[in-house]
Every structure is written in structure tokens, then in C-alpha cells.
Amino acid sequence: MKRGEPLKGEGKKLRIGEDTRSTGRNKQHSSRVKGSEEEISFLADLLEGSNQPFGIGYPDGRIGHVNGAFERLTGYSREELRTMNWSSSLTPPEWLDRERAIREEICRTGESIRYEKEYIRKDGARIPVELLVHVKKDEAGSPLYYYSFITDITERKRLDERISRLSYFPRFNPNPIVETDYAGRVTICNPATHKVLESIGAGGDPGLFVPADLGTILHGWDGKSEASTIRELAIGPRVFRETIFLTPQFPVVRIYLHDITDIRQVEKALRTNEERLQLFIEHAPAALAMFDRDMRYLYVSRRWLSDYGLGDRDLRGLSHYEVFPEISNGWKEAHRRGLAGEELRSEGDRFMRADGSLQWIRWEIHPWHDSSDQVAGIVIFSEDITESKKAEEKILLLNQQLEQRAAESQLILDTSPIGLAIANDPQGVMIRGNPALEKLLGVTAGSELSKNAFNSAGYRVFKNGEAIAPSQLPMQRAARGEPVSGETLDIVREDGTGLNLYCSAATLRDNEGKPCGAVGAFMDITERKELEDVVIKSQLDTYAILDNIPFNAWLKDTEGRYVKVNWQFATFCGYTSPKEVVGKTDMDLWPMHMAEAYCADDQDVMRSGQRKLIEEQQVVEHGEERWFETFKAPRFDQNGTVIGTTGIAKDITEAKRAVEALQSIRNELEQKVAERTWELATTLNDLRKESSDRIQALEALREQERLLIHQGRLAAMGEMIGNIAHQWRQPLNTLGLIIQGLSMSEELGELTKDHLDERVNRAMQLIYHMSQTIDDFRNFFRPDKEKVRFEMKQAINNALSLMEDNFRSLGIVVSFDSAQDMSIAGYPNEFSQALLNILMNARDVLQERKVEAPRVLVRLFAEDNRAVVTIADNGGGIDREIIGKVFDPYFTSKGPSSGTGLGLFIAKTIIEKNMGGTLTVRNSGEGAEFRIEV
Numbered sequence: 001m002k003r004g005e006p007l008k009g010e011g012k013k014l015r016i017g018e019d020t021r022s023t024g025r026n027k028q029h030s031s032r033v034k035g036s037e038e039e040i041s042f043l044a045d046l047l048e049g050s051n052q053p054f055g056i057g058y059p060d061g062r063i064g065h066v067n068g069a070f071e072r073l074t075g076y077s078r079e080e081l082r083t084m085n086w087s088s089s090l091t092p093p094e095w096l097d098r099e100r101a102i103r104e105e106i107c108r109t110g111e112s113i114r115y116e117k118e119y120i121r122k123d124g125a126r127i128p129v130e131l132l133v134h135v136k137k138d139e140a141g142s143p144l145y146y147y148s149f150i151t152d153i154t155e156r157k158r159l160d161e162r163i164s165r166l167s168y169f170p171r172f173n174p175n176p177i178v179e180t181d182y183a184g185r186v187t188i189c190n191p192a193t194h195k196v197l198e199s200i201g202a203g204g205d206p207g208l209f210v211p212a213d214l215g216t217i218l219h220g221w222d223g224k225s226e227a228s229t230i231r232e233l234a235i236g237p238r239v240f241r242e243t244i245f246l247t248p249q250f251p252v253v254r255i256y257l258h259d260i261t262d263i264r265q266v267e268k269a270l271r272t273n274e275e276r277l278q279l280f281i282e283h284a285p286a287a288l289a290m291f292d293r294d295m296r297y298l299y300v301s302r303r304w305l306s307d308y309g310l311g312d313r314d315l316r317g318l319s320h321y322e323v324f325p326e327i328s329n330g331w332k333e334a335h336r337r338g339l340a341g342e343e344l345r346s347e348g349d350r351f352m353r354a355d356g357s358l359q360w361i362r363w364e365i366h367p368w369h370d371s372s373d374q375v376a377g378i379v380i381f382s383e384d385i386t387e388s389k390k391a392e393e394k395i396l397l398l399n400q401q402l403e404q405r406a407a408e409s410q411l412i413l414d415t416s417p418i419g420l421a422i423a424n425d426p427q428g429v430m431i432r433g434n435p436a437l438e439k440l441l442g443v444t445a446g447s448e449l450s451k452n453a454f455n456s457a458g459y460r461v462f463k464n465g466e467a468i469a470p471s472q473l474p475m476q477r478a479a480r481g482e483p484v485s486g487e488t489l490d491i492v493r494e495d496g497t498g499l500n501l502y503c504s505a506a507t508l509r510d511n512e513g514k515p516c517g518a519v520g521a522f523m524d525i526t527e528r529k530e531l532e533d534v535v536i537k538s539q540l541d542t543y544a545i546l547d548n549i550p551f552n553a554w555l556k557d558t559e560g561r562y563v564k565v566n567w568q569f570a571t572f573c574g575y576t577s578p579k580e581v582v583g584k585t586d587m588d589l590w591p592m593h594m595a596e597a598y599c600a601d602d603q604d605v606m607r608s609g610q611r612k613l614i615e616e617q618q619v620v621e622h623g624e625e626r627w628f629e630t631f632k633a634p635r636f637d638q639n640g641t642v643i644g645t646t647g648i649a650k651d652i653t654e655a656k657r658a659v660e661a662l663q664s665i666r667n668e669l670e671q672k673v674a675e676r677t678w679e680l681a682t683t684l685n686d687l688r689k690e691s692s693d694r695i696q697a698l699e700a701l702r703e704q705e706r707l708l709i710h711q712g713r714l715a716a717m718g719e720m721i722g723n724i725a726h727q728w729r730q731p732l733n734t735l736g737l738i739i740q741g742l743s744m745s746e747e748l749g750e751l752t753k754d755h756l757d758e759r760v761n762r763a764m765q766l767i768y769h770m771s772q773t774i775d776d777f778r779n780f781f782r783p784d785k786e787k788v789r790f791e792m793k794q795a796i797n798n799a800l801s802l803m804e805d806n807f808r809s810l811g812i813v814v815s816f817d818s819a820q821d822m823s824i825a826g827y828p829n830e831f832s833q834a835l836l837n838i839l840m841n842a843r844d845v846l847q848e849r850k851v852e853a854p855r856v857l858v859r860l861f862a863e864d865n866r867a868v869v870t871i872a873d874n875g876g877g878i879d880r881e882i883i884g885k886v887f888d889p890y891f892t893s894k895g896p897s898s899g900t901g902l903g904l905f906i907a908k909t910i911i912e913k914n915m916g917g918t919l920t921v922r923n924s925g926e927g928a929e930f931r932i933e934v
Helices: 023-047 068-074 078-082 086-090 093-109 154-166 168-172 191-199 214-219 261-270 274-282 302-307 329-339 386-415 435-441 474-479 526-548 567-572 592-608 653-689 691-748 753-780 792-809 828-849 903-914
Strands: 054-057 063-066 113-120 126-137 143-152 177-180 186-189 227-235 238-246 253-259 287-292 297-300 344-352 358-369 375-384 419-423 431-433 460-463 484-492 498-509 515-524 552-557 562-565 612-619 625-636 642-651 788-791 813-818 823-826 855-863 866-873 918-924 927-933
Touching (some): 063 078, 093 143, 191 253, 238 261, 302 375, 329 375, 358 386, 474 498, 474 515, 526 691, 526 753, 592 625, 625 653, 642 691, 691 753, 788 828, 792 813, 792 828, 823 828, 828 903, 828 927, 903 918
Antiparallel strands (some): 054 063, 054 143, 126 143, 238 253, 287 375, 358 375, 419 431, 419 515, 498 515, 552 562, 612 625, 625 642, 918 927
């Protein structure tokens, strides 16, 4: 059915057997489903074009909406994902238990959770991701769906691993490295620093390496780009090349120290001892090479060979440009400047190798002089900083991603329907909130929310009717280190309007673990509080209805303990109040054999989940035996779990006795009919012999006809008793369902005043219908003493109403077509009896022949100033050989065990002799048609 279309059959008359009891519940369910679909549609449209992967999943594992970024992340299309289960298809097995625990935690707290896991892509590869998962619940607190923001953290994982590896570099670097803040205070140094200080007898104070003019260096730095200052530092006999490095990414100063004492000594020794110089260069811990004026290698360190992937090649005499033909013109210009006597350095240059790989090089060029103090060549010191450079680029990218995530998180906070607040001081003096909280408190956007602020907010806070001091509010208490969870407060806004807030707050702590602020969440539960009041009232109303039902009624838990009984049941059990029965079991109330039978019935109902109708016999006070018709049904909670049983017991002793009495009367009448039949046969023979006795025989015949009509009425009465029992069973079942439904609605939180009134009205309609059935039965079998004018349509409806449930139970569709109403003079009850006999005859034929789609059509119309009633069925008609005998007394085609053959005879007698009309029959179309003209 499309949204907005009317229900099928709306506006039409209900056919026999139709039921509309679930309409209200369906509408409520459709409303909740429609709301969830609109929310999902809104999220889908909002995030479709986002580069942030986004997905929606359902509690049963189905994958709902995903955006394009999610498709690219997993390699699956939307159509493929909708046929998959996210827990078994996308998640590796080792993550399932942890993810199941996370979903349970989300459903329990209702708060979003951020966690890391892996996805299995379509190509089989695993990708690490970070999920921020939210849950959407229905009014009963059950999860409707989950929506997640997913971040691919592959690069971050690689970077973390790289950074972790690089973090050991300063610690194990053989050269001293010192870090200070901008005030010159040493924050960290590596073990090599202490080792050097100990070796020069400096007492272990790394502050000796901090430049005295650090403030001047910082003052001259623009703070936007990396900068370094290189100088030499002499401490005692030692000489260090000090590199002071500044970067805008971190608020620290890093000082790299290279002990160049040996280098200076070697420079002097080179002039006198080339062999010693060569040995030093070869085993130097740094990458360095010595060139002549033609840039041919003189000496090269092993670190140089290692850093540039040259293996064990002997480079002496080779041109630097032959070994590295890819050297750029910029570096060649630096070499020329070095050969001209200039010292040069760079903290990082790109070196694109011939094989396509990229290296980042930090380098220095120093000219060296011959004995005549002329520049004889250059020495190049270099350091491969490729890994460090990549790490810096990755860190920069990570910072950009973190900034984007922060912006996305702020967007979520701004659009969250739950009020959120944060205080960044331990007294809670300054509190900021998101738009949802500002709206809840009735303050303008951007206003200060703290009640401790100089300009205190205008709202007031109460708990249990008493105003709360500002220092005792949730945010202030949490800021002092006291967690607050699940408190309910009453808020009165500045404009006088009020609401109930559900509050929780947690403490923020600094690095030392001391409280430094708080965060809080606030949810409007005003409607929920009002609904709780309605539920309590509805529960009281339900108990009032239970107490006023004219039958024994009760509720039990799964252990068989009575949790609620009505006054009638308590009185029946011999107690003065229902409270005396609550908590007891059948073992406390009844003899052992009866209690065990009742418990077995309860267990059968709870195990099967099906309703049960039982006839039970009990021995009450003074040894009297009473019969009860007991209806039992399971009770369910909002999750569909059985929580006990409900029962209604009606005393049917008098009805049972009436049925037995009627059966006895029927047997007696049948015996009398048999005797009368024999007498009539004898009388008829006597009439043939003695014409003088004809008048006496005629009177006897008339008396016999009267007895036959009376007999037919009694026979119909017995059948009607069965019909009434059938008609009462359905309303009794429905009354039990209404009572059970009220309890379930209250547990599900769906019990409103309108719903309760509608259920009470329905129950009263059923009780009125049951009472009306008794009245109809009594009126139908009241003898007519004299002719009266009556409406034929009403008489026909009376007969149909008595047969309605019987026809419905057999699947026979009865239609009544009346163009106009007509009144006639006669005996209305006898007329209805004639109709009833014809209807029962049609029923027996349709049932005996097992006709598919059986139906009966009753028509009322006028013809030649006479009222005409036709009753037609589709039972195949009457055999032509016997159609002329169907109105004969004692003629039946059903056999002696299924009929007396008096029904149609009595009907014809009533219509033709008592009311002056005619009753005929003919075969037409699909079956027989009886025609009454009056």
C-alpha cells in the first residue's frame, strides 16, 4: 500500500468474519518507521558528497545507506553492500567479540563511542579504520539503527610506527642533543650529552650548551618558517659545532652539537700527515668526502658510501659528477662557491637519484687549504634526513586531518539534539554550551551559562521543589572532582516556562590528575515525565476495569505467583481483599491435584505462547460442584519475552444445567413425537373407515400441527443454545485480549488516555452485545398470542443475527438485499422461525456437499402488492424426483440420524396456514431458491 492511500475496504460494510482490532497499533508503528526513514534520508543527503566515509547499519546486521567515500574505502558498491552483513562480511573474525561488546555498551549508555578496528576490502586487503559510532533508539529504548563516521588511519598507523622508530634516534645519537623551551630551560637531552659533560668535567649541567643570546636569536626569528643558526662553541679543550634549530611546529629549541675538536686537529694534521687524515675520514661516523679542485674524490668515509648506496666502491680519482651524474646545477654552483673559499650549509635539499628515488640531504661544504694556505679543494659533510623529512610531512598531514576532524566534531556538537556543556576551570565559573543546551535553558546564543558567572544566567534550578545553590549544580560539582550521573532537575526559564532535565557530568583533569574543569550532558525529559504520570493513571484505570469485570480475573508471573487479582476472585477464594491473594500460588489456594493441573495449564500457555480455553470443574463450599470456562493467555514484555499469564474464569454451571435440561426435554419430545406419529397413523386409518369421525380427526390433526410447530421451536432452541455458546466464546476471548493488551501497552510505554478510553469502550460494546444476544434469544422464542403488524426487514435481521456466528464459523457468506422495508400483519416470531428453518436447511446442504465459496442470498422486495422474501443458495439445487416432497412431514434426504424432516413442513404450515401466504421452492442457477409471498 502506498503512503496516503486509504485502507482496502474503507467505507464499505464489513463482511462476516472481518476484524479491525490492529488498526491503531499499525498506525503507531508506521509513524515510528516513517520518522526513522526521514532521519536516515536527512543524514544520507547531508553526507553524500563528503570525503568522510559514512555508513548506517541495523541491529540485525543489514547495511543501510553509505556514501561514495565509504564505497571507495571498501571497494564495494552500494548494491553489493546492501546484500551483505557488516559484522560477518566486512569485519575480521578476531574483531567480532570486541565489536559486539562495543555495540552493547552503546545501547546501554546511548552515548557515541570512538574505537579502532579493521575492514576487509573487496580485494581481500585489510585497512585500519577509526569509527565514531552513534546509536538511534526508538521510544522504548531499543536500537533502530547505528550511524558511523569512518576514518582511514592507514597512513597514521604507518606514521606512528615511523615516529616510534625515530623517537629512539635522539636518545641513541652519539652526538649531544639538547631541547629547551623559549625561556632557555632544558626540557630534555640525550645520554650522549651527559657523557660529554662528564668527560669535560662540567658537572653534568646541559645548560652549558644553551646559547647566552637565545633571546636575541628568537627575537630575530619570524616564527613562520624553519630556521637554524650554526656556530662553534668552545668548552675547555673541546670545540663543538652548535646548530640551533627552530621550527613553527613545536614551541621548543633543539640544539645539535657536533664535537669538532678532532676535526680541527685533523685539519692541522692533514698538512703534515695525509695517511692519518685518510684513516680519520674513512672511519668518521659522519658521511663526508674530500675533493680536489677538479671535484675528484681524494678521501671518502664509509658512512658516505653507505648513505648513497655505493657499496665498497673505490672512489679515489673519480669525478664527483661521474659518480652522481644526476647532481643539479644548484649543487654544482655550491661546489664552485666552496672552491672559491666560501663555507656553505643547508638544512635540507632534495636529491633526486638517477633510479627515480628521492633523498633529503642536510649538508655542509668547507674549503680546505694546502700548505700555502690556498684553497685546494672542498670537504662535504652530509646527513641523509629522508626519513625525518617524510615524518615531518606525515605529521603536517596528520595535523591537517586532525583539524578537519575537529571541525567535523564541532559540527556534530552544534547539531546534536542533546544539550552539551564544558567548563575549563575547577570552579565552573565559565561554562559554554551547544545550541541545544542554550535552547533548553532559554538563553541567547553565545551567552554565558554558569550560575557562578559575574553576569549569572537568568534561569533557576530546583530539585524536589527546593532551589539549588549555584555551587551544588552538576557542572560545578563535577569541576571539583565529584562525578554526577543521572540526576533529574527542574528548570524554570527566565520567561517562566519550565522543563525537566536529565543531567550527567564528568570531571576533566590535567596532567597531574587534578580537576581542571568538567563536561556535561543534559536531556529534556519533560514529555517522558508527563508520560510516566499518564502510565501510572492508566495502570490504576486498568486495575479498576479488572475489579469491575463480573468474572474471576487474575495476573500471574512466570513462577505462578499472583501479581494482581480482582475482588470477585479474592472473594471466591475466601479472602476479604485482593491484597491477601497477591504473592500466593495455586498450591496455597487449591487442593494438590487441582493446583498441579492449573500449573500445568500455565506452563503449557507460556511454553507455546498461545491462548487456551478450558472447561474446569471445581468443588466449592458445602461440596457443591461448579463448572467454569477459563480463558488463559501469555503475558509479554516490550521485548516479546513471556513474563507470566493472565486468566478470566466464568461460572457456566447454570448454562451447563440448562443445556442438560434442554437435552432431556428434546429427548422426551422426540419420544412423544414418535408416540404421536403412531397415534396419527392410527387416527388416519380410522378416518378412512369412519367418515363420521372426520371432524374429530381434523381437530386432532390441527393439535398435532401445533405440537409439531412447538417441537420445531424447541429443536431450534437447542441449536440456538449452541449458537449462543459459540457467539459468547469470541467476545470472551476478545475481552481477555483487551485486558492483556492494556498491560502490554503500559509496559511498552504506549498506553495513552485515548488508547485506554478506546479499549474500555470496546469492552463495553462486547458486554452489551452479549447481553443483546440473550434478549434476542428470549424474544425469538416467546410465543405469539395474536397477530400484530411488524416490519419484515427487522424480522429477517433477527433470524440472520441468530445464525451469524454459525455461518461465519463454517465460512458461509450471507448477504441480505433489501430495496425497501415493508410491514405485514402476522406472527413475527413464527415468521422468523420459518426463515430460520429454511436457513438451517441451506446450511446443512452447503456443509454436506462441501461447496467451495458457499453463500446464501436473502432478498426482500414487493411484487403485485405482496411482500416477497427469497432465500437462495449455491448448494447445487434439489433433485427433481424429490423436489415435490420437500414440504412433506418427516421427509428428509439426510438420513434419520441427521434430520427429522419437519423443518420445511413447519415453515410451510406457518406461512400458509397461520399467515395466509405461500411458500414454494424451485431450482435456479447454482442452487435452490425458496420463495415466501405474504
